[in-house]
Amino acid sequence: MSRTLSHMSDVDKTIQDEFRETHGPSVEGVILGCKMFDEFRAGIIASLPKELSPEEFKKELFLAIYGAPMEDFLSGKVTDADIVHEKWP
Numbered sequence: 633m634s635r636t637l638s639h640m641s642d643v644d645k646t647i648q649d650e651f652r653e654t655h656g657p658s659v660e661g662v663i664l665g666c667k668m669f670d671e672f673r674a675g676i677i678a679s680l681p682k683e684l685s686p687e688e689f690k691k692e693l694f695l696a697i698y699g700a701p702m703e704d705f706l707s708g709k710v711t712d713a714d715i716v717h718e719k720w721p
Contacts (some may be wrong), residue, residue: 673697 676696684692694702704710 673693676693680689680692680696691701698705698712699715700710705712
């Protein structure tokens, strides 16, 4: 969906209006959420060390986004309710 949104800026206003009429505001909300996540993820990727191996990169990216290693989620040791986000109330 984020790919759709990134191309929306290149599409003329008439087609954008038709998209809104066809899919409604709820779809726009999903697309906006996907775009926000993509931007958030890109910021995290830019902050990671460049010399990480592909495996280390995946682990660090997951940790930065979700707040705990994937293994902890998969084992049940951590759930999303356990994660405290310092910037979020």
